[in-house]
Amino acid sequence: MLMIETPPPHGGRLVERVVRDPEMGKKLAKKCDAAYDIKPTLSDGVPIRNVYREIMSICYGFFSPVEGSMKKAEVERILKERRLLNDWIFPYPLVFDITEEELKDLGVTAGDKLLLRLKGKPFATLDIEEIWRIDNPEELAHKTFGTPEDNPEVVKEAFNAKMPGWVIYKSLNPVVLAGKYTIINEPKFLSPFDRFWFPPRKSREEYAKRGWRTVINHQTRNVPHIGHEFLMKDAAYTGDLEPCHGIQVNAIIGVKRAGDYPDEAIIEGHEAVNLGGYIKPERHLVTFTLWDMRYGNPLESMLHGIIRQNMGCTHHMFGRDHAAVGEYYDMWATQILWGKGIPSFGFPAPITDVPYGLKIRPQNMKEFWYCPVCNEIAYSECCGHTKEKQKFSGSFIRGMVAEGIFPPKVIFRPEVYKVIVKWWKEFGYPFCNAKYVTEKEQRLEVDLPDMNI
Amino acid sequence: MAKYMAVLLDDKRMDAVKGSGLEDKIDKMFGGALNAFTLEISDEKSKEILDTYFTARIDSRGFITDVPIAFNRILFEEISKTKSLGEEAINAVLARTDEIKEAAAKESEYLPAPEI
Numbered sequence: 404m405l406m407i408e409t410p411p412p413h414g415g416r417l418v419e420r421v422v423r424d425p426e427m428g429k430k431l432a433k434k435c436d437a438a439y440d441i442k443p444t445l446s447d448g449v450p451i452r453n454v455y456r457e458i459m460s461i462c463y464g465f466f467s468p469v470e471g472s473m474k475k476a477e478v479e480r481i482l483k484e485r486r487l488l489n490d491w492i493f494p495y496p497l498v499f500d501i502t503e504e505e506l507k508d509l510g511v512t513a514g515d516k517l518l519l520r521l522k523g524k525p526f527a528t529l530d531i532e533e534i535w536r537i538d539n540p541e542e543l544a545h546k547t548f549g550t551p552e553d554n555p556e557v558v559k560e561a562f563n564a565k566m567p568g569w570v571i572y573k574s575l576n577p578v579v580l581a582g583k584y585t586i587i588n589e590p591k592f593l594s595p596f597d598r599f600w601f602p603p604r605k606s607r608e609e610y611a612k613r614g615w616r617t618v619i620n621h622q623t624r625n626v627p628h629i630g631h632e633f634l635m636k637d638a639a640y641t642g643d644l645e646p647c648h649g650i651q652v653n654a655i656i657g658v659k660r661a662g663d664y665p666d667e668a669i670i671e672g673h674e675a676v677n678l679g680g681y682i683k684p685e686r687h688l689v690t691f692t693l694w695d696m697r698y699g700n701p702l703e704s705m706l707h708g709i710i711r712q713n714m715g716c717t718h719h720m721f722g723r724d725h726a727a728v729g730e731y732y733d734m735w736a737t738q739i740l741w742g743k744g745i746p747s748f749g750f751p752a753p754i755t756d757v758p759y760g761l762k763i764r765p766q767n768m769k770e771f772w773y774c775p776v777c778n779e780i781a782y783s784e785c786c787g788h789t790k791e792k793q794k795f796s797g798s799f800i801r802g803m804v805a806e807g808i809f810p811p812k813v814i815f816r817p818e819v820y821k822v823i824v825k826w827w828k829e830f831g832y833p834f835c836n837a838k839y840v841t842e843k844e845q846r847l848e849v850d851l852p853d854m855n856i
Numbered sequence: 857m858a859k860y861m862a863v864l865l866d867d868k869r870m871d872a873v874k875g876s877g878l879e880d881k882i883d884k885m886f887g888g889a890l891n892a893f894t895l896e897i898s899d900e901k902s903k904e905i906l907d908t909y910f911t912a913r914i915d916s917r918g919f920i921t922d923v924p925i926a927f928n929r930i931l932f933e934e935i936s937k938t939k940s941l942g943e944e945a946i947n948a949v950l951a952r953t954d955e956i957k958e959a960a961a962k963e964s965e966y967l968p969a970p971e972i
């Protein structure tokens with residue numbers, strides 16, 4: 404059969420743990436044994452993660468089949484085999500961690516129900532099934548991302564404090580409350596995020612409404628430069644008997660490293676690509692997932708595959724240095740995972756070809772560069788002018804932006820650059836810095852309705 | 857292996873280098889859409905720059921990037937003064953590290969947005 408159909412959710416069914424009836428939400432809140440105010444995880448006083456984003460992504464089904472904070476046995480299996488206890492592949496431990504003092508104050512035990520408040524209002528519940536402890540968070544961080552000794556196929560350097568994901572795991576509190584989350588008071592997204600919120604059930608409905616049978620996803624944590632635009636356009640020529648019907652951009656929204664663009668600029672920058680008609684809006688859908696990036700290259704790509712398969716995408720494009728920072732991983736580590744597997748991470752074959760693996764199809768792409776001889780944006784596997792090529796370097800472009808130099812059209816569409824400047828004026832800075840991240844964690848992407856209990 | 861640094865030349869900087877003898881060292885990038893000086897940086901100096909500036913990194917082209925904006929500004933000043941793209945310009949910049957770090961601390965909190 405040549406025709407490719409929408410894949411099933413990872414794990415077979417979409418997790419949806421959102422109570423939409425406020426009265427039912429109140430009833431559940433009243434049954435709780437204790438209450439806890441969610442706050443960001445800090446490193447050197449700067450936010451690096453907020454567990455609320457994990458709760459949102461779990462309860463709306465982005466991370467299906469995960470339903471909550473993981474038990475000790477599940478974390479151990481993920482670190483050993485990258486599989487959940489139900490056998491489905493999954494890359495990262497996800498836990499609700501608190502301090503010993505907080506546990507003492509809460510006085511909860513397994514079997515209790517904990518009310519989680521966000522911005523001072525009821526948000527979700529956690530049905531505590533197990534309380535366990537992380538003995539050595541630094542060891543957990545190393546095991547999460549791999550080491551050059553244990554994972555020589557792709558890990559080139561030992562992870563350290565310059566790697567944001569490693570810092571997130573190293574900074575975990577020692578006590579884990581494991582169990583299922585349920586959102587009992589549905590948050591309302593703030594502008595500009597509200598118009599890009601397409602959780603898996605809604606995205607699948609949207610594709611059907613648009614008549615999209617095949618959809619290729621573009622992962623982003625960036626404002627799109629022309630190289631990104633051509634990656635999207637050219638990767639979308641895959642499909643089955645015709646190119647993919649839809650190009651979905653799914654931006655990762657959450658805490659990012661200093662020097663990345665603000666979330667607001669990222670999401671509106673991608674929208675500017677379709678508003679400017681460079682990819683027409685009928686073929687382009689900008690969406691997001693809440694997640695504090697771990698920058699785990701191949702492991703992050705596995706999570707991206709899970710998210711986008713759950714959203715209903717048939718294909719996922721992957722380029723060089725996917726979701727990477729520094730030179731810890733081989734620059735093609737993601738394509739190695741999807742192309743032949745990484746045995747030391749538990750995958751002797753591509754993750755689409757292992758039991759309980761993924762159904763979404765990878766489209767591994769090499770590079771796009773500007774070629775002055777071809778006088779166009781060229782694909783590295785086509786263009787023979789390797790001496791004359793000029794590569795798109797994200798950090799070079801960031802430097803140009805920071806110096807206030809108006810980028811030429813061959814680097815940024817003017818509509819996209821205007822979005823960068825719009826948010827630069829708003830935040831007084833073009834990129835994420837400590838001030839932006841700190842204020843963003845107070846503001847978050849959502850507000851919550853009042854719920855008196 | 858030697859690394860590189862690019863100093864972008866906007867209209868103001870292009871005016872400043874007129875008649876300096878540096879015009880023939882200007883590289884045309886992206887089909888002439890951008891002008892820049894490209895400096896070759898020795899391994900020793902690359903290491904010194906990376907060690908001195910926490911954010912600095914080497915990108916996929918082999919260029920040192922993510923240095924403070926003040927670094928690039930002062931590098932352009934030193935190129936203009938020394939009329940050279942050689943190591944003397946980089947040495948002069950590294951001698952002004954305290955000044956660059958002071959400016960970088962301010963620039964990490966606020967940068968004026970361009971009027972477009």
